[in-house]
Amino acid sequence: MADDRVIYSASDLAAAARCEYALLRAFDAKLGRGPAVAVEDELLARTAELGGEHEQRHLDILRATADVAVIGRPAYTVAGLTAAAEATMRAVERRAPVVYQAAMFDGRFAGFADFLVLEGDQYRLRDTKLARSVKVEALLQLAAYAGTLATAGVPVASEVELVLGDGAAVSYPVGELLPVYRPRRAALQRLLDDHLASGQPVAWEDESVRACFRCPECTLQVPRPRRPSACGGHAAESAGPAHRRGHHHHHRSRAPQRRCARTVCAHRRIADLAGAPADRTARRRQAALRGGRCAAADGAARCEQG
8 A cells, every 4th residue: 555555566466366355355454454364474484485595596697697787675665666666777778687676666566577688679577486387377477577567668578487496497478468467457456446445354255256265264264155166266267257257268379489388287277368269270279288288399298187
């Protein structure tokens, strides 16, 4: 909150994709409308520590070959976020080879991308993730960064990149992510603004709010009746009119050369949010994915269902 506005982040976008109910419970706790959220503090702290070490290792690799402009984490105020975003733009304008913790702020959305790496005349967005496979939430975060930075005037490369916990790097076309990100951001902003205006804490019985039925907040409510989703509870893929906004069709675009078999499940889940297959080839690829088979850059491969 700042100046009576809800300022949200890429983490909030990811949290909404996982479970809107848990997100609003956390929001209520900050607003003083309810108790603190149920979290596994020790596990979260350890995960954050390992994630920080992974990010630091990649920073050290980049520092060995290039000058790195470091944008410090600001105070979470309008003035602080604006100053950090301006510092990032100055680094971009002078063509810093690498920008670390690149800040962005457009008045509502605030984000901090791990790395901007200069490639020719454009900057490639690169994030480090401790996971060993690509998650939809990570792709949504990168889309948010790419969209916000491009709007601010940063020449963003056509692909974004994730460096996974085992060191593997996978990329994804920005053009496939933005059509998914934009409505998700609009939905998140509407969700938070409407909830703030309501003056009331979120109610478990409110089926207009998606629930995952798996997180700590949801499991506390499991004995209380509520219809679960048909897809096992993943918030971004919930089925049924009471648990979704808009329509979930299927869309596949031509695979980038750097695509890896491990990313296919995330690709499929992102595609499920994006729209219908545009052509016969996309429909065939979608059918193959549903059967568990995918085409990787180096040939046929297998991927897990779900």
